[in-house]
Amino acid sequence: MLPLADLVLPTADEEIWRYSRIDQLDPGSFTASHPRTVVSGGAGATITSDRVDDIVEPDVFAQYNTEYQTTTVIDVPNGAMVAEPIVIDHHTVAGSAAFPRTVVRVGEGAQCTVVERFTSEAHAASLTVPVVAIEAAQAANVSYLAVNDVDTVAWQIGHQILTGHRDSTINISTVTLGGHYTRVRTESRSAGQGASLRQVALYFAAGDQMHDFRVHQDHDAPHTNSDLLFKGAVQDRARSVYTGLISIREHAKGTEANQTNRNLTLSEGAWAESVPNLDIRNNDVRCSHASTVGPIDPEQRFYLESRGLQPEIAERLVVLGFFDEVLSQLPALELVNELRTRVATRLSIGGAR
Amino acid sequence: MTVLSISGLRAEIASTGTEILRGIDLEVASGEVHAVMGPNGAGKSTLSAVLMGKPGYRVTAGSVTLDGVDMLALPTWERAVAGLHLVMQYPTEVPGVALDDVLTEALKSRGRATEGLNADLSAEAERIGFEERFLHRPLNVDLSGGEKKRNETLQLAVLRPRIAILDELDSGLDIDALRDCSRRVEDLSNDAENPLGVLAITHYNRLLTELRPDHVHILVKGQIVSSGGAELATVLETDGYAAFTGQDDEPAPSGSSLDDLFRI
Numbered sequence A: 001m002l003p004l005a006d007l008v009l010p011t012a013d014e015e016i017w018r019y020s021r022i023d024q025l026d027p028g029s030f031t032a033s034h035p036r037t038v039v040s041g042g043a044g045a046t047i048t049s050d051r052v053d054d055i056v057e058p059d060v061f062a063q064y065n066t067e068y069q070t071t072t073v074i075d076v077p078n079g080a081m082v083a084e085p086i087v088i089d090h091h092t093v094a095g096s097a098a099f100p101r102t103v104v105r106v107g108e109g110a111q112c113t114v115v116e117r118f119t120s121e122a123h124a125a126s127l128t129v130p131v132v133a134i135e136a137a138q139a140a141n142v143s144y145l146a147v148n149d150v151d152t153v154a155w156q157i158g159h160q161i162l163t164g165h166r167d168s169t170i171n172i173s174t175v176t177l178g179g180h181y182t183r184v185r186t187e188s189r190s191a192g193q194g195a196s197l198r199q200v201a202l203y204f205a206a207g208d209q210m211h212d213f214r215v216h217q218d219h220d221a222p223h224t225n226s227d228l229l230f231k232g233a234v235q236d237r238a239r240s241v242y243t244g245l246i247s248i249r250e251h252a253k254g255t256e257a258n259q260t261n262r263n264l265t266l267s268e269g270a271w272a273e274s275v276p277n278l279d280i281r282n283n284d285v286r287c288s289h290a291s292t293v294g295p296i297d298p299e300q301r302f303y304l305e306s307r308g309l310q311p312e313i314a315e316r317l318v319v320l321g322f323f324d325e326v327l328s329q330l331p332a333l334e335l336v337n338e339l340r341t342r343v344a345t346r347l348s349i350g351g352a353r
Numbered sequence B: 001m002t003v004l005s006i007s008g009l010r011a012e013i014a015s016t017g018t019e020i021l022r023g024i025d026l027e028v029a030s031g032e033v034h035a036v037m038g039p040n041g042a043g044k045s046t047l048s049a050v051l052m053g054k055p056g057y058r059v060t061a062g063s064v065t066l067d068g069v070d071m072l073a074l075p076t077w078e079r080a081v082a083g084l085h086l087v088m089q090y091p092t093e094v095p096g097v098a099l100d101d102v103l104t105e106a107l108k109s110r111g112r113a114t115e116g117l118n119a120d121l122s123a124e125a126e127r128i129g130f131e132e133r134f135l136h137r138p139l140n141v142d143l144s145g146g147e148k149k150r151n152e153t154l155q156l157a158v159l160r161p162r163i164a165i166l167d168e169l170d171s172g173l174d175i176d177a178l179r180d181c182s183r184r185v186e187d188l189s190n191d192a193e194n195p196l197g198v199l200a201i202t203h204y205n206r207l208l209t210e211l212r213p214d215h216v217h218i219l220v221k222g223q224i225v226s227s228g229g230a231e232l233a234t235v236l237e238t239d240g241y242a243a244f245t246g247q248d249d250e251p252a253p254s255g256s257s258l259d260d261l262f263r264i
Helices: A060-068 A298-306 A311-327 A333-349 B044-052 B076-082 B099-109 B117-128 B132-136 B145-159 B175-189 B206-210 B231-239
Strands: A036-040 A046-048 A070-076 A086-092 A096-098 A100-106 A111-120 A131-136 A141-148 A155-164 A169-176 A181-190 A196-205 A210-219 A225-234 A239-248 A256-265 A271-280 A286-294 B003-013 B019-029 B033-037 B057-066 B084-087 B094-098 B163-167 B197-202 B215-220 B223-228
Touching (some): A060 A155, A070 A086, A100 A111, A131 A141, A141 A155, A141 A181, A141 A333, A181 A196, A181 A225, A196 A333, A225 A311, A239 A286, A298 A311, A298 B076, A311 A333, B033 B231, B044 B076, B044 B084, B044 B163, B044 B197, B076 B084, B099 B132, B117 B175, B145 B175, B163 B175, B175 B206, B215 B231
Parallel strands (some): A070 A100, A169 A196, A256 A286, B033 B215, B084 B163, B163 B197
Antiparallel strands (some): B003 B057
16 A cells, blocks of 8 residues: 555646645645445446546546545446436545545436535544546536535545547536635546536635635547636635636637636635636637636625625625526536525635625 | 705715815705706716715715714615615626515615515516516616616615615616606605605706606706706706806707706
8 A cells, every 4th residue: 555654745836736735735644544435316327336446647646546545436327317416425534534536437328417525524634535537428418516515624635537428518516615725626528529518616715725726628529618617705814726728639620618717805815816728729619718806896795785785794695696607507406505505604604804 | 754964065086086076065855856967077976976885985074964863974784774775877787696685685684574575576566667587586687777777766665765866767768667767766755654855866857857856956066056946957958057157158058968958
């Protein structure tokens, strides 16, 4: 086994870890152990816990995930419609390092929804290093939602690998509320003609939290499309970074790709950065990117206050309204109200001023 | 009986120090309809913004009281709770925030019950021709100019303030919407139990044909240069700006809008 203490950390000098808190992580302070993982739903799919060792390992954390993996494999047969969402709950206990690995293979023309939720023991440091790999075969349709609600002193460094084959549709959603430092790196590849990818994310960081997103949309086939909408808010001294890259390869003509990242800074001391990038190697494409970082629109705040709403309440409504665009697109609607309440609760504790 | 009293009010744009209001005196009581008319740049929008405490302005002199309570000392939301209401010229779009949620919070901060809100909203929507489906949609998002003003009027009717400042209620309104909104305001001002006091700030005469003012004030360069009854609006229509400045080199008004009348 690879001892955690031997994990050689990357440094923030490397571009891919720029802005991160990787320098503050002490892997040796955690003990590798399985999280408490519970899987429910999924009639019509085959769910096992067999190891999967052949996933691309872009960094040392993915390597350790291979080594220590707690595996959930979901296979959806060709043509199968799995109506009920498959829900995977992981809970990481105090002081431990957990390595959940979820592999979703959706057969031709098949359809399923997977929800993965991460929690950790309250008020305790822990490290969760999840890897999820999703492969959508021809004309498959898969929705995936990851909810990070680990404690605000916990660490999470996650990796998402998405592959969409011909005419497939992948909808991937991320809701990140927890973590002293939470990083989600998403590598998507539109591998077959006509593949479609929709990505949305909502993140809210308060206190001393930091959220770090690295997203790569790789268009590796003609007539593919991807659309990304990430919305975040930071308050108190919290930080967030979005770094996105759309790559369109030489042969990916007729491709359409968009990325939009919007951030609200709710306190003077909060900080958000947005770095969208484009790498376009074909002229016959349509691409757009937009990013904003700034405080709540003072006109919106004044409008609500002029109706008699206290500033805190006005602000909470505006922020929830800002997130609504993402919330309304999440799969598994029964979870959305719960999430909206969670976000509202988080907003009211931080003294968002 | 409620009185909004504005006395010697002077205000400037905070960022530039440019003085816009140069000593305004006005008194609006329950049940009265006052019109403040003036050309572009007279300070009309600044007056409504300053009364409601919008950021970006600095009051340098004077007072604003509502039944003796100093409004200038209160934050915006407390002015609203005290009974002052602003109907905005350009109601702000607030994505993702539903009208009924905002009014629920608005009633709560006034210590009022919220159970009857949905019924009130439906009744008011029906009354002023506001489509019911907009009640649960994000505030002002994707609404036409007329729908936004109906929405503003509906909020006014549900919240029942004591004094309403209408900032260019008529701008962007078609004639039907203008009539529906004006009549609702007129009815509120005639309410037997809680007659609304109205300060209608307007550029155009046409609002006043629907909303008949008891008092008309002419605002020019941050000062009220003349006050009178409804006949003042008629004087404006015929004699134009010159009648209020003593300048006799003004051309005769040629158009029906005050823009033309006030052209210097």
